[in-house]
Amino acid sequence: MPTVTFLPSFRKTEVPKGSTILEAAQKAGFHMNVVCGGQGKCGKCSVMVRSGEIDFDREKYGDFYTDEEASQGFCLSCQTRINGDLRVLIPEGSLVQEQQILVDSPGVPLEINPAVWKYALTLSPPTLDDQSPDLTRLLWGIEKSGGPKEGSIYAPLEVIREIPKVLRESGWRITATVALVPGGYRMINVEKGDTTSHSYGAAVDLGTTTVVVYIRSLIDGSIVGTGSNYNRQISCGEDILSRVNYAKRGGLEKLQALAVESINAALTAASNSAGIDRDDVYEVVVAGNTIMTHILMGIDPAYMIEEPYVPVVRRYLTTAARRVGLVVGKNSGLFIFPAVSDFIGGDIIADILASGMAESNDISLLIDIGTNFEVVLGNRDWMFACAGAAGPALEGGEVLFGMRANPGAIEQVSLDLRTLKPSFRTIRNQRPRGLCGSGLIDLLAELLRSCIIDRTGRINTAIAHERIRQGRQVPEFVVAWKEETAIGKDIVITENDIKALIMSKASILAACQTLMNQAGIGREEIARIYFSGAFGNYINKDHAITIGLIPEIPVERVTTIGNGAIAGANIALLNRRKKRVIDEIARKIAYIELNADPTFMDEYTGSCFLPHTDLSLFPGVEKMLDQCRILREQS
Amino acid sequence: MGVSTLSEWTGRIGELVIGATAKDGGTRSHSVTIGGEEDLPYIGIPPSGHRPLVAYELSDDPELWPAAATRFIGDRVHDTAEWVAHADREYQPDLIRLYLSSTRERNFSDISRIGETVESVLQATELPLIIEGSNDPAIDSAVFQKIGEAAEGERILLGTAEAGHYRSVAAAAMAYGHSVIAQSPIDINLAKQLNILLRETGLSPDRIAIDPYTGALGYGFEYSYSVMERIRYSALKGDSDLAMPMISSAIDSLVVKEVREADEGDACPTAVAWEIYAMLPATIAGASIVCVRHPLSIEPLKTAIAALWNGEPKGGM
Numbered sequence: 001m002p003t004v005t006f007l008p009s010f011r012k013t014e015v016p017k018g019s020t021i022l023e024a025a026q027k028a029g030f031h032m033n034v035v036c037g038g039q040g041k042c043g044k045c046s047v048m049v050r051s052g053e054i055d056f057d058r059e060k061y062g063d064f065y066t067d068e069e070a071s072q073g074f075c076l077s078c079q080t081r082i083n084g085d086l087r088v089l090i091p092e093g094s095l096v097q098e099q100q101i102l103v104d105s106p107g108v109p110l111e112i113n114p115a116v117w118k119y120a121l122t123l124s125p126p127t128l129d130d131q132s133p134d135l136t137r138l139l140w141g142i143e144k145s146g147g148p149k150e151g152s153i154y155a156p157l158e159v160i161r162e163i164p165k166v167l168r169e170s171g172w173r174i175t176a177t178v179a180l181v182p183g184g185y186r187m188i189n190v191e192k193g194d195t196t197s198h199s200y201g202a203a204v205d206l207g208t209t210t211v212v213v214y215i216r217s218l219i220d221g222s223i224v225g226t227g228s229n230y231n232r233q234i235s236c237g238e239d240i241l242s243r244v245n246y247a248k249r250g251g252l253e254k255l256q257a258l259a260v261e262s263i264n265a266a267l268t269a270a271s272n273s274a275g276i277d278r279d280d281v282y283e284v285v286v287a288g289n290t291i292m293t294h295i296l297m298g299i300d301p302a303y304m305i306e307e308p309y310v311p312v313v314r315r316y317l318t319t320a321a322r323r324v325g326l327v328v329g330k331n332s333g334l335f336i337f338p339a340v341s342d343f344i345g346g347d348i349i350a351d352i353l354a355s356g357m358a359e360s361n362d363i364s365l366l367i368d369i370g371t372n373f374e375v376v377l378g379n380r381d382w383m384f385a386c387a388g389a390a391g392p393a394l395e396g397g398e399v400l401f402g403m404r405a406n407p408g409a410i411e412q413v414s415l416d417l418r419t420l421k422p423s424f425r426t427i428r429n430q431r432p433r434g435l436c437g438s439g440l441i442d443l444l445a446e447l448l449r450s451c452i453i454d455r456t457g458r459i460n461t462a463i464a465h466e467r468i469r470q471g472r473q474v475p476e477f478v479v480a481w482k483e484e485t486a487i488g489k490d491i492v493i494t495e496n497d498i499k500a501l502i503m504s505k506a507s508i509l510a511a512c513q514t515l516m517n518q519a520g521i522g523r524e525e526i527a528r529i530y531f532s533g534a535f536g537n538y539i540n541k542d543h544a545i546t547i548g549l550i551p552e553i554p555v556e557r558v559t560t561i562g563n564g565a566i567a568g569a570n571i572a573l574l575n576r577r578k579k580r581v582i583d584e585i586a587r588k589i590a591y592i593e594l595n596a597d598p599t600f601m602d603e604y605t606g607s608c609f610l611p612h613t614d615l616s617l618f619p620g621v622e623k624m625l626d627q628c629r630i631l632r633e634q635s
Numbered sequence: 636m637g638v639s640t641l642s643e644w645t646g647r648i649g650e651l652v653i654g655a656t657a658k659d660g661g662t663r664s665h666s667v668t669i670g671g672e673e674d675l676p677y678i679g680i681p682p683s684g685h686r687p688l689v690a691y692e693l694s695d696d697p698e699l700w701p702a703a704a705t706r707f708i709g710d711r712v713h714d715t716a717e718w719v720a721h722a723d724r725e726y727q728p729d730l731i732r733l734y735l736s737s738t739r740e741r742n743f744s745d746i747s748r749i750g751e752t753v754e755s756v757l758q759a760t761e762l763p764l765i766i767e768g769s770n771d772p773a774i775d776s777a778v779f780q781k782i783g784e785a786a787e788g789e790r791i792l793l794g795t796a797e798a799g800h801y802r803s804v805a806a807a808a809m810a811y812g813h814s815v816i817a818q819s820p821i822d823i824n825l826a827k828q829l830n831i832l833l834r835e836t837g838l839s840p841d842r843i844a845i846d847p848y849t850g851a852l853g854y855g856f857e858y859s860y861s862v863m864e865r866i867r868y869s870a871l872k873g874d875s876d877l878a879m880p881m882i883s884s885a886i887d888s889l890v891v892k893e894v895r896e897a898d899e900g901d902a903c904p905t906a907v908a909w910e911i912y913a914m915l916p917a918t919i920a921g922a923s924i925v926c927v928r929h930p931l932s933i934e935p936l937k938t939a940i941a942a943l944w945n946g947e948p949k950g951g952m
Contacts, residue, residue, distance in 0.1 A: 462802060605825060609828050609831075615831065615876075
């Protein structure tokens with residue numbers, strides 16, 4: 001089998017000939033960025049092949065690379081087959097940015113209270129004088145070494161069957177693993193010798209596109225390994241709705257199997273990178289959206305996409321991990337985060353847990369932005385949540401030169417208020433190819449500050465400037481001249497793009513305002529705003545406030561929590577007491593159906609303005625814009 | 636006996652003056668002031684603010700005007716100035732609202748004719764004027780410049796600014812000392828947004844009249860009514876971006892099916908009724924200027940408004 005050596009770490013792995021570099025990288029424990037699920041569509045998994053024989057169709061994927069990059073050996077790892085020993089450099093941008101995943105809750109000290117204990121025992125062998133049975137002997141041993149009372153531990157048949165052999169072959173030196181499950185204490189494993197140092201748990205974020213796994217030590221809480229993988233269900237449909245439809249056509253079993261396969265692959269990568277045995281993983285905690293967790297458990301999600309939109313289960317679910325097919329310790333438990341509704345799933349509960357807002361007296365607002373968004377408002381006593389569609393504009397969709405956050409995307413823009421000349425930064429400092437979400441938000445804020453657009457997003461064509469011009473249908477602003485770009489075309493933002501962005505941001509702000517109105521909360525009472533999801537990591541918070549994507553509060557109180565789903569799963573894994581908090585959160589949240597709320601449309605129209613029709617909601621922005629207007633009038 | 640309300644409003648509607656007399660540099664016989672309300676319409680004796688006014692609408696292009704309106708006037712419609720003079724003399728509206736509909740013709744380019752029409756209308760009547768220009772970005776700037784210039788000093792109310800189309804109207808109004816009608820499609824937020832946009836062009840708030848867009852009776856009027864009410868409530872509650880007087884015109888009244896199909900001769904009582912029964916309630920919702928196109932609607936509307944204003948019930952007592 002060919003050996004692939006990954007640079008700069010020199011990590012090596014062996015894979016069968018014909019495997020993709022992506023597969024090899026994942027096997028070696030790298031978190032590759034694969035937004036499209038390995039279909040060769042997103043370009044995020046690019047690597048540089050330094051030496052060795054490969055198969056890569058340069059023509060087919062020519063759009064992804066300049067000639068210069070091609071000559072450097074850049075290729076899509078998901079589409080490149082391995083023909084022999086290779087040396088491959090993985091650029092940082094092709095790895096899931098781990099530092100941006102905030103694993104532990106900000107402001108809440110990490111407590112290690114796992115639901116799994118290991119007891120190393122030396123038992124006295126039975127004699128004619130002491131004929132107590134093996135199990136009793138074992139349970140007594142646990143009790144004597146500080147564990148739960150003998151009578152309170154349930155031992156399942158599979159474990160009892162192992163006991164006589166393990167006790168005798170080990171010379172009565174064994175390690176028993178006990179877990180606290182909803183029914184009480186349960187002996188989940190008995191093994192030879194002292195293995196107390198090998199006690200691990202896995203936290204899983206089961207996303208619609210990606211699966212992320214963290215393996216943590218249940219003794220000291222340390223992160224021992226991580227792995228990520230695309231959700232293999234992508235082959236059955238890219239978005240969540242098409243997955244449900246696939247399930248409806250009799251594909252539930254396949255989707256379930258693919259979900260399990262995806263988690264298992266990420267678990268393999270994580271345990272390989274940790275150098276541990278997967279049998280030593282004693283608990284798996286999964287956070288995912290409602291449909292994903294339903295599918296993982298093999299529960300039919302079909303009725304969730306039809307009126308009146310009800311899920312099958314709202315409480316948390318526990319079962320044996322092996323029962324759904326996860327390859328971990330034999331009797332290890334599986335804990336699935338509860339959901340509130342079809343649209344507020346365990347991933348959002350995990351966000352809430354990670355933010356710590358459910359344990360605070362202060363009122364916080366949590367916003368998870370993707371194509372769909374979820375908003376939660378509340379504190380330890382009460383919570384409101386809602387969900388809606390923001391449209392694809394904020395992710396670069398439906399925008400003429402919009403693109404995903406791939407190499408060459410303009411991710412930061414500023415405009416000189418006097419000359420209106422833009423300066424920008426692109427991902428990987430390549431020549432610009434388009435604008436991604438964070439760049440679009442920057443641009444919108446800067447166009448407003450420089451009075452190129454008015455508050456409804458209309459470009460003021462009365463300004464005589466070479467970058468402001470009438471496009472084919474509507475006015476547009478030139479961000480980059482074609483000589484500067486990698487695509488041989490001027491990169492512009494059109495009035496229609498701006499309107500699409502305003503509509504997207506308006507739906508999010510309107511959702512925030514609707515919840516605030518329901519709760520009777522003004523923006524002054526919001527102590528914190530948490531952004532979760534990858535999107536929140538990259539956006540300029542000041543600009544998000546300037547355009548009225550979120551309510552105005554002092555910018556230092558806006559926090560990004562990154563992947564809140566994986567963070568929340570980690571917290572619940574390490575501290576069993578948080579499972580009670582989770583359950584309380586799920587019960588506490590009042591779900592507001594925006595479509596049924598008569599004020600939502602009003603809030604939406606009011607929010608289709610930069611930053612909002614009620615200017616008193618954005619006093620800081622108003623002051624800043626006034627200054628900008630004066631500056632513009634002077635020049 | 637005074638009527639008092641239970642509400643204690645904090646806001647006041649701004650006043651807007653239309654028309655300038657010789658003293659102010661114009662040629663109108665008088666000017667009119669609208670707005671100034673501190674309470675809901677018709678509340679109190681006398682009510683707060685100024686009495687609602689009735690404007691008579693006509694067009695420089697009778698082809699584009701409803702038959703129910705032109706038939707009654709007869710051949711005079713072909714001479715805009717004569718039409719105006721006749722209406723002023725015979726029906727005594729409070730204001731004349733001239734639509735320069737000819738600018739809506741395809742490839743319109745005769746900007747100088749716009750100036751001539753405006754000048755002839757200014758000659759034909761001494762009433763304060765409302766003038767409506769074009770709605771085409773290609774000619775807007777020239778058209779509004781021309782109207783503004785031709786009516787310089789007359790303090791006209793110039794229409795119509797919309798969110799997609801407001802800069803040239805505002806620019807002409809500011810350059811020549813006129814006021815602006817700000818029209819938005821039956822939505823309180825959009826009405827407010829447009830006022831903010833106009834303010835940011837430098838137009839003073841006391842130069843804006845809100846047109847919330849009015850559906851004809853049976854064709855959406857109740858939405859307009861409710862939006863006018865909401866705008867007024869917000870203004871009286873202190874929202875200065877909505878504290879402008881409102882103008883209402885159910886422009887489709889004379890082309891609704893019921894009016895088109897009523898074969899009643901030139902007087903057309905159905906047409907008149909259709910206008911009156913929308914415009915009187917519009918004043919109750921807060922409109923300061925209501926507009927009609929059938930001349931016979933003017934007098935009964937004025938009488939009804941006066942009766943409501945003076946709080947003197949007549950008949951049946």
